[in-house]
Structures are given as C-alpha cells and as structure tokens.
Amino acid sequence: MPEPRSLVRGQFKQAPATRRGLIINGGGCQGKTETACAVAAAFEDSWLELHDHLNPDAVPGTRDLHAPVAYVQTPITAKPKSTCKAILDFYGADHKNMDLPALIRAVRRHVHAHGTRAILLDDITRLKLHRLDDQDVFDLLKGFMDMSATLVLIGVDMLGSGLLKGAVRDPRTGDWVLPNEPGAGISESAETQHQRRFTMAHLGPFPYDSPEEMAAFVRHLQGIEKHLRFFDAAPGMLTGGDMPEYLHDRTGGVVGLLECLVEDGVEAAIDSGDEKLTIGLLDQLAISVEGLPHRDATAGEVPELPVQPDPGPAATGTDPR
Structure with missing residues (x-):
C-alpha cells in the first residue's frame, strides 16, 4: 500500500497551485476502494495531527466543520449534475433547484469551507460519455482540480472508458495529461494556463508465477x-x-x-x-x-469468474488436505 503522502502529496505544499490528481484503475473487485480509503484515512490522521485537529483555513468566528477527506460514490446513472449533488450530499448541503453552474459553485464553496484536501470519487466510470448530458464531464473533472484538493478518481478500465479521451502521456513523468481547452464547456477555471495531470495507479489480480x-x-x-x-x-x-x-x-x-x-x-x-x-x-x-x-x-464492476467446480454433497471435513 502506498504511503499517505504519495496519495495526496500535493497537500503538504503551501504554495497555491492546481493539485495533481490520482487515478486508481483496475478490474472489478480488485480492492481499489478499500486501498484508497485506507490510505486516505491514514492521510487524514496525519493532516489532523499536523493541525491539532483544527481547520487551518477556517474563518475566525465561523463554525469549524473540518472534513479533510470526502468520499463520494458516483451514482449508477451518473451525470455531471448528479455527481455534484452526490458531493454536496457528503456535506449535508442543500442542492434543490440548482442548475449545473450553481452546483459547481456550491461544490467549490463547501470543499473550501470544510477544509477538504482530498476528494475520492469512487466508481467514476459510471459516467457515460455517449450520453448527451455527459459531454461536459471533462470540464467538470478538470474544474475540480484547482480547489486546493487532490482529486482521486477510482474506476474500472479508465483508459477504455473514454473519461480520459484526449489525454496524452507525459514522456518525462509518465503521467496522463489533460490539456486545457480555453473557453470550452462549463468549467469556471477553463481559462487557466495550467495543464491538469493525473498519476495512474493500477491494481490488478495477484499474479502467481514467480x-x-x-x-x-x-x-x-x-x-x-x-x-x-x-x-x-x-x-x-x-x-x-x-x-x-x-x-x-x-x-x-x-x-x-x-x-x-x-x-x-x-x-x-x-x-x-x-x-x-x-x-x-x-x-x-x-x-x-x-x-x-x-x-x-x-x-465493468463485476469481474469474470474463473471456472467453478460443481457443488457436491455437503462437506464432511474429512478431506485429508
């Protein structure tokens, strides 16, 4: 399991900048969620201890609701709006009668107000880019990356899903880069000059050869x-x-x-x-x-099963093996 700092290493930098994202990729039932949550929990413990369990960015005189890590499961019928609503549900925030730009502004506001440093979006490949309503998903994800929080996307076959369509691998770092397209889509930060990078960690089955x-x-x-x-x-x-x-x-x-x-x-x-x-x-x-x-x-969240034996009579426990 990677060290907590490797998951959200950008959070220990004090200079304002777009945070590098992390993709946890793999097949169904590969332990992606458990691994990500375990590392995020270790990071949260380290962050809280570092700041004496207080939100270092809290405004004096306001209620200090500190949530260093936000975990959100992408809805099965996911769209950009429902994904934003799922994030706001984590904070218990009201999102009735909001259009997409208002939802994005609300997400940014609550991430900042709660001192969130890592946002885990699980099962992100439930977003279907062939649906008309999902064409703005790239700008949605890229727009999340300048909120001083590390965006962690967890999903099955991320490269084959289309979510990283248009991404290229940086030959110097091996990271996947989503180039900016100024003026495109609904992202509030589309005009920024930064490139958004994702480091990909792949979790596969245990091999058994060597x-x-x-x-x-x-x-x-x-x-x-x-x-x-x-x-x-x-x-x-x-x-x-x-x-x-x-x-x-x-x-x-x-x-x-x-x-x-x-x-x-x-x-x-x-x-x-x-x-x-x-x-x-x-x-x-x-x-x-x-x-x-x-x-x-x-x-792709249900893995293919190996050939299974035909269940026989109830086991007696006498098998010498």
Whole structure:
C-alpha cells in the first residue's frame, strides 16, 4: 500500500497551485476502494495531527466543520449534475433547484469551507460519455482540480472508458495529461494556463508465477488467516500445503472473489461443525457475484469468474488436505 503522502502529496505544499490528481484503475473487485480509503484515512490522521485537529483555513468566528477527506460514490446513472449533488450530499448541503453552474459553485464553496484536501470519487466510470448530458464531464473533472484538493478518481478500465479521451502521456513523468481547452464547456477555471495531470495507479489480480509473486499472495492470505476464528483452526490453514495455489486457481488472484469464497467457506464450516477451512469444504462452494452490493455490471464492476467446480454433497471435513 502506498504511503499517505504519495496519495495526496500535493497537500503538504503551501504554495497555491492546481493539485495533481490520482487515478486508481483496475478490474472489478480488485480492492481499489478499500486501498484508497485506507490510505486516505491514514492521510487524514496525519493532516489532523499536523493541525491539532483544527481547520487551518477556517474563518475566525465561523463554525469549524473540518472534513479533510470526502468520499463520494458516483451514482449508477451518473451525470455531471448528479455527481455534484452526490458531493454536496457528503456535506449535508442543500442542492434543490440548482442548475449545473450553481452546483459547481456550491461544490467549490463547501470543499473550501470544510477544509477538504482530498476528494475520492469512487466508481467514476459510471459516467457515460455517449450520453448527451455527459459531454461536459471533462470540464467538470478538470474544474475540480484547482480547489486546493487532490482529486482521486477510482474506476474500472479508465483508459477504455473514454473519461480520459484526449489525454496524452507525459514522456518525462509518465503521467496522463489533460490539456486545457480555453473557453470550452462549463468549467469556471477553463481559462487557466495550467495543464491538469493525473498519476495512474493500477491494481490488478495477484499474479502467481514467480516465487516473489507467490510470496506476496501468501502474505495476503496470512493477513486474512489471522482474522479467522475457528475452534479447530490451525496455523497455516490458508497458507500451508496446496491451499495457496488452490485459492489462487479458484479466484484468479482477485481479492474480492477471494473474500467471497472465504466468507462462504467460514459460514459453511460453522454450519457443518468442521470449524476449519479445507480444500474439501471449499470444493463444495461455487463463488457467486450475484450478491455483490452496489455493483454496476455495465461499468465493468463485476469481474469474470474463473471456472467453478460443481457443488457436491455437503462437506464432511474429512478431506485429508
């Protein structure tokens, strides 16, 4: 996991400037949201400690509502207006009967008033550029970047989604650059001369080819294993023998699918009285993504499943593996 400063490193600069954005890209159920929120929470702790839990930009005599990090999930039927409203909902702000320019001004006002330094827009690829109402989405996103807050976009297949259409990779830094188009669209800052840059972090499945990759996957399993509570649990329940390779084959190294399989296995182990996870027990379970909450399949948020075994009779816990 990256250090908190690498996520919002621009916030430790005091000079006024457009903040560099961050894109967290990957497939469905790859742990993008959990990773971003964990790093953002660590940053928020550091920022609050740095400023004695006070908003350093608060106006004297006003109520100090300090929210260094704002997390917003893009609506499934996302449009620029509904995205602005979702941000304002985070602050509990009224947005009735506002047109798009008024919504953008309200977002800027509340981001400043609450001392927000990072805005996480999750599932941003729900924005569909083929819809007529979404043609101004570029100016919307670029306009957010001069609010003294780091814009973090989280989504599936960002390059293929069209959201970065027109972006080019800076050969010096490797960052994706959205050139300005002065006078275009609805952005209040469209006439600025800065180029808006995004650094992209890609989260993919755990590979399992080299010893180093295998060791990384086993370390992830160790983190899961220490949180499991069974009467008959033994050290190495998920990390010993053939279990790591089996779990990787079953899930393709996708952390969300691994979580689904382990959770179903825990429930089955308790119900059967086995009180431990075995390959024999897990062979009785087929991973299902139908119950994943708040997932939009049309936006690529539901991953493709590896071939699943046919569930057999209830596991007895006698499998020697």
